[in-house]
Amino acid sequence: MKIDPADIRKILRRYGLKATPQRVAVYEAMRELGHASADMVYQQASMALNTLTVATVYNVLESFVQAGLLQRRMSSNNKMYLDVNTYNHCHLYCEKTHSYKDYDDPELMLLIHNHFRNRKIRGFDLHRIDVQLVGQKRSSSRLK
Amino acid sequence: MKIDPADIRKILRRYGLKATPQRVAVYEAMRELGHASADMVYQQASMALNTLTVATVYNVLESFVQAGLLQRRMSSNNKMYLDVNTYNHCHLYCEKTHSYKDYDDPELMLLIHNHFRNRKIRGFDLHRIDVQLVGQKRSSSRLK
């Protein structure tokens, strides 16, 4: 589960990013968290690199999004959330805890993809279709 | 297009809300805007009621959401957005301007609805399925 820092440096360079210790720590944190707010990343990454500052976390996250290494997620609580998986997938979104969970449903993706195959939207360049299953996780359960 | 204030008061009471001038102005603004941030509502509603304050707009919007008269939307720019239409519908979301446009596609809704008819998600109470067509509006075009 734990990734070799050398591998992370490779990934960063592949995306055209300088492999600083801060970036390695942030990406490592994102790999562990999957979906996270800036603060969650800061908490997690600080464990590995205690000189890290919040401002740097924001800078690093932004550079990752620009490079296409991470994806911003939408949220309904006015906070920034990021997703380590950039391929096209659905999410469960808990309205109470504002937590996300990947929901892989290839059949659904195909259904939607086919639906839009021959459909154009006037005046709009479609980048992706974002499907969120919005609700609440049951108390017994745990999304991450 | 312009709604009779008396009708707005009726709507508010139907949702168990006191019909204050502030609430009437805010709801009127939402009907005009369709989708809006708190600030947009404040700008718009202030035209009709210049004594309105920002704090009141936030209070009113929150009470509307609680009552089910408005729906919160997800966004990727850390701001609150609201939708005057609470029925289940898709949205075009412009990543550049963070503006929304309703995208009614009954065929797609049916497709998705059927897909989930006999599907349960373990540990999750599904409230609604939110489909966003994320992209950018072309410069020639205008979403609201």
Place this chain on the structure above:
DNA sequence: GTTGATGCAAAGGCTTTGCAACTAA
């Protein structure tokens, strides 16, 4: 008359910025 809503100003939370010091390539 009650109960809840508003206005104001202040505080709060999250994010961004400017700039000097530093470092990966």
Place this chain on the structure above:
DNA sequence: TTAGTTGCAAAGCCTTTGCATCAAC
């Protein structure tokens, strides 16, 4: 060497809060 990154602290933006006053019912 140097172009780009980090740390720090301050500022910025959006949202919430406490409380006295006010108004809808």
